[in-house]
Every structure is written in C-alpha cells, then in structure tokens.
Amino acid sequence: MFGSESGIEWDILSTQTIFGSSSRNMAESAAKRRTDSGGSGDLNVEVKKLKPDHGDGRQEAESGNILSAFKTSAVLNDSAREKIIFIHGKVADQDAVVILEKTPIRQDSLDELFSGSTLKLEMRNDIYSTYRLQAPPHLNEIKTTVVCPATEKHVKKYQRQESFLVEETAEDYQSITLPYIQKQSFSVQWVYNVLEKKAEAERILYEDPDPQVGFLLLPDFKWDQKQVDDLYLLAIVHQRNIKSLRDLRSEHLPLLQNVLQKGKEQILQRYKLPASQLRVYLHYQPSYYHLHVHFTKLGYEAPGCGVERAHLLTDVIQNLQSDPRYYETRTLYFPLRADDGLLGKFKEAGKL
Structure with a gap:
C-alpha cells in the first residue's frame, strides 16, 4: 500500500499542531487525520504551539517553532502516491510523531504558479522535456501535524x-x-x-x-x-x-x-x-x-x-x-x- 520516495524538496509553510489528551484523540481519529511519509529535524516555519489543554478542550497558543529542535528517530511510513510521510522523533525530550503531507495544487493558483516559478531543465527528447520546478514559497506548502507527547500506541498506529x-x-x-x-x-x-x-x-x-x-x-x-x-x-x-x-x-x-x-x-x-x-x-x-x-x-x-x-x-x-x-x-x-x-x-x- 505504501511506497517510498526520496529526493523531494518541500518548503514547510502550513502547520497544524496537536497537543493534550482531547486533541491527541482527535489526531488518532482523523490521521486519520492519516490517515493514514524521510525527514530532517530542522523545519524553519512559524507555527502556533499549543500547550496542554485544561481538561475542557481549551488550549493556550503561543508563537514558536516547535519543530526546530525535532530529532528524527525513524520514518514510520511513507507514500509516494499520497505525498505523505510519518516520522517518529523527539521534541524537547518528549516522543513525537510528525506527519508531513504535500498539499494539493489549486486551480486558482495555476497562473501564478506558471508565471512565478523557475524551471531547471533535466531532460529533453524530441517533443518531451522534464524540469524541476521551484514554486513561490506560498504555493509550495506542506501540511504538518504534530502529535506530542506521542504514546507507544501512536507510534504503532502510524507505522507500516x-x-x-x-x-x-x-x-x-x-x-x-x-x-x-x-x-x-x-x-x-x-x-x-x-x-x-x-x-x-x-x-x-x-x-x-x-x-x-x-x-x-x-x-x-x-x-x-x-x-x-x-x-x-x-x-x-x-x-x-x-x-x-x-x-x-x-x-x-x-x-x-x-x-x-x-x-x-x-x-x-x-x-x-x-x-x-x-x-x-x-x-x-x-x-x-x-x-x-x-x-x-x-x-x-x-x-x-x-x-x-x-x-x-x-x-x-x-x-x-x-x-x-x-x-x-x-x-x-x-x-x-x-x-x-x-x-x-x-x-x-x-x-x-
């Protein structure tokens, strides 16, 4: 069901972070919110860091890059077709699972994608040519989900x-x-x-x-x-x-x-x-x-x-x-x- 993929450069621009018991259960259901792929630990992105909730679902937000100190332990699963990878590691000595998923290309952004990108030719043969396209950063997002602290159950859930x-x-x-x-x-x-x-x-x-x-x-x-x-x-x-x-x-x-x-x-x-x-x-x-x-x-x-x-x-x-x-x-x-x-x-x- 899952394959592997290497050599893809992804800029990380949109991040969702899940902390605390109620949000952690939501992450399980939805991975679902996997549902259902390998990874450097230095992710330079401004995110909203959620502190553990208060038992009633309320959470406090603060600015910060919680993934700047993420240390990768293992790639749990990945899918070349779905452009998603599940990574196990640690954030501030706490076990964490990070899910990186390439966001779809939007039709309403095609004009800007074509006009604002740079192309590097890789191969040309007759009428066929392939390029490496470098899109503007805001059109090259990765949806990022963080489960922290992750339990052994979470790690097994996302493992192939x-x-x-x-x-x-x-x-x-x-x-x-x-x-x-x-x-x-x-x-x-x-x-x-x-x-x-x-x-x-x-x-x-x-x-x-x-x-x-x-x-x-x-x-x-x-x-x-x-x-x-x-x-x-x-x-x-x-x-x-x-x-x-x-x-x-x-x-x-x-x-x-x-x-x-x-x-x-x-x-x-x-x-x-x-x-x-x-x-x-x-x-x-x-x-x-x-x-x-x-x-x-x-x-x-x-x-x-x-x-x-x-x-x-x-x-x-x-x-x-x-x-x-x-x-x-x-x-x-x-x-x-x-x-x-x-x-x-x-x-x-x-x-x-």
Missing part, C-alpha cells in the same frame, strides 16, 4: 504494518468485539468537547441542535479547505449512545436521513457540489466509538473509503428499512492491523 480482513458474526461481536471495546474504555471526551463547543467551535460549519436527529458538520483535519477536489467533512451526531454501525436500528432512520439530507444541502450551498459528486459513508470498525458520518468528494480516494471498511449511508438506510435489526444480526467484514488488540482477541478465539 500488515493488515488482515476479519469476519465478524453477530455472535463474535457480542463475545469478542463488544467486550474488548468496553474493557479498553476508548475515550471520546474530545467528541463531547466538540459537541459542547469547548473545543474546535470555530471549525463548525453547520449545526442541527436537535438532541435526537441533530449533528455537527465540520472539516476533517485531512482537508486543508483550500479546494473542493479533496473535500472531507465529518458529521458528528448529538446522540451519545450509538457507538458504531452495530448499534443502528430502524429507530435511528430519522437521524440518518437527516444527516444525509442536511449534509448534502450544506455542501451544495457552501461548495457547489451536488449529491451526485459525494461519497457519504460510515466506517466499520470506526476509529472512535461515537457515531459519525464521512462526506468526501467522489473523485478523492480518501483513506478508509475502500469496500472493506466503508458502508455507504444510503445502503445503511435501505438495509434498516428492509430489516430493523440488519446490523445487529448480519456478518460484517473489516480490516485490522497486525498490532491491533482486537485482532489478537479474534486470534485467541480461533477466528483467524
């Missing part, structure tokens, strides 16, 4: 690993998956901070405040919001008792239909993208256990949009209309990485 496809029956969910989820007590406090507007309130694009069918719509951190070609939004529902696809019943149809309809309306209004150009889906397994829906542009191959993990919301709605307990009873398939604790539980049960 083999994946396995798991077959989960309804009985497996009750005897293996659900007990594992409950025992791990995965925190979704960062989600509650967003819902209660204690964190990321300025990023909310739309809210339906209804406690039963309402939701918040906000950009996923993988999207820099500068072009619609890689549009990626999340709808986080207000209901707090729906962990995943497995919990959905016919009683949730009004909620799902509301998210689908109003989400599409907002995207059409804001970004002029019709429903026919959207991919709207849920993940199973999800990266965090609070129901949320992904909205991406159809042509964007977002991490996790493959058939082994993504379930189209329209299919989910139709399945629940035909069988109120569809997701409670059916066998579901999903990929797990080699180091995932849930994969270990399936192996222990003799399911793999």
